[in-house]
Amino acid sequence: MSTPSFPVDPAHAAPTSVSADAAPVSSAPDPARSSPHPPVLVASDLDRTLIYSAAALQLSMPDAQAPRLLCVEVYESRPLSYLTETAAGLLALLARNAVFVPTTTRTREQYGRVRLPGPPPAYAICANGGHLLVNGVSDRSWHDQVIRRLGDECAPLGEIRAHLLATADPAWLLKERIAEDLFAYLVVDRALLPEGWVKELAEWAEPRGWAVSLQGRKIYAVPRPLTKSAAMREVARRTGAGRTLAAGDSLLDADLLLAADRAWRPGHGELADAGWNAPHVESVAATGVAAGEQILRNLIRAAAPALA
Numbered sequence: 001m002s003t004p005s006f007p008v009d010p011a012h013a014a015p016t017s018v019s020a021d022a023a024p025v026s027s028a029p030d031p032a033r034s035s036p037h038p039p040v041l042v043a044s045d046l047d048r049t050l051i052y053s054a055a056a057l058q059l060s061m062p063d064a065q066a067p068r069l070l071c072v073e074v075y076e077s078r079p080l081s082y083l084t085e086t087a088a089g090l091l092a093l094l095a096r097n098a099v100f101v102p103t104t105t106r107t108r109e110q111y112g113r114v115r116l117p118g119p120p121p122a123y124a125i126c127a128n129g130g131h132l133l134v135n136g137v138s139d140r141s142w143h144d145q146v147i148r149r150l151g152d153e154c155a156p157l158g159e160i161r162a163h164l165l166a167t168a169d170p171a172w173l174l175k176e177r178i179a180e181d182l183f184a185y186l187v188v189d190r191a192l193l194p195e196g197w198v199k200e201l202a203e204w205a206e207p208r209g210w211a212v213s214l215q216g217r218k219i220y221a222v223p224r225p226l227t228k229s230a231a232m233r234e235v236a237r238r239t240g241a242g243r244t245l246a247a248g249d250s251l252l253d254a255d256l257l258l259a260a261d262r263a264w265r266p267g268h269g270e271l272a273d274a275g276w277n278a279p280h281v282e283s284v285a286a287t288g289v290a291a292g293e294q295i296l297r298n299l300i301r302a303a304a305p306a307l308a
Contacts, residue, residue: 040241042100247265266295
């Protein structure tokens, strides 16, 4: 099934380097304080970029040759998300030598279940940029700024939700959720989802200032000004980052990848399926959990060449 295009706000479309004049505000350890050079900021999506559910692992090799896996998320007392043990070591190395910023569409509660290797990130971006966590706490001034912009530029969430519920068929709709009072998503049975339904939804949402993304079993409706790239720029400003690197797999990551100085995407996901590319965005050949490992190697080479 084809996925809808996800145009990017031109204000977020150009790679940027950020001035090193801004001082870090976090009390957590920051690479900027231990190096005479401006730090490198790495903003990476989590699900299907660095961490993977059992269904997304894509372990095509014989069982005896499969990589050892580390569980990094438990939900309802069951293991949910993994990365390879090699990737875990690479992520810890990266986090010690760059400003690593988990950047996710997950809510704060969903992000809180993830236990990543390495030092706790001083910054994290949740709800697709709606919440900027500083040492685990949402920055109120950032969130208030986001809410004001959404109110000025987009149709209200209630209108979008009502349309979703009115047009979705209970035959294939499994769940309907509101995330952080910012956006909505549906969990669907992909086998029963009608051809063209997502495209029709995207065409309806576009003039109302909303965008649509199909990721696995989830259909997201997200306000266009709610972007990961805007939050990444704010973290870069606060840390005085000299360069920004990014990684992601979905159409909701496109603005993030475009805003970074260099970026990577895996060989699977919405961006790969759509053949999406940009001059400074590299695609890795691997798919599934192996892609996460390859992306981390590339991030380390770019952020800390001496360690590669």
